[in-house]
Amino acid sequence: MKYSKKIVDKTSNCICVTDKRKVDILLALDASQYTNLGLDSTAKEKEQVRSNSNYIYHKIKDIDEALGESFLKHQD
Numbered sequence: 415m416k417y418s419k420k421i422v423d424k425t426s427n428c429i430c431v432t433d434k435r436k437v438d439i440l441l442a443l444d445a446s447q448y449t450n451l452g453l454d455s456t457a458k459e460k461e462q463v464r465s466n467s468n469y470i471y472h473k474i475k476d477i478d479e480a481l482g483e484s485f486l487k488h489q490d
Contacts, residue, residue, distance in 0.1 A: 426473040444470045
């Protein structure tokens with residue numbers, strides 16, 4: 415799954431799926447980003463993934479405040 419803010423926004427605003435499913439999709443997108451990082455990834459690429467994760471976690475916080483806050487607090 416390719417990351418884009420448009421996909422994240424569309425997922426978090428979708429009314430056709432449950433909040434749990436929204437969070438699952440957002441976390442799958444986040445995990446996909448980290449899975450695609452490798453030993454040859456640049457510092458800039460790693461920082462971009464971290465920034466993308468931060469954006470995703472804020473969207474999760476909009477859906478489930480406690481869960482999103484936990485992700486933001488424990489972000490590396």
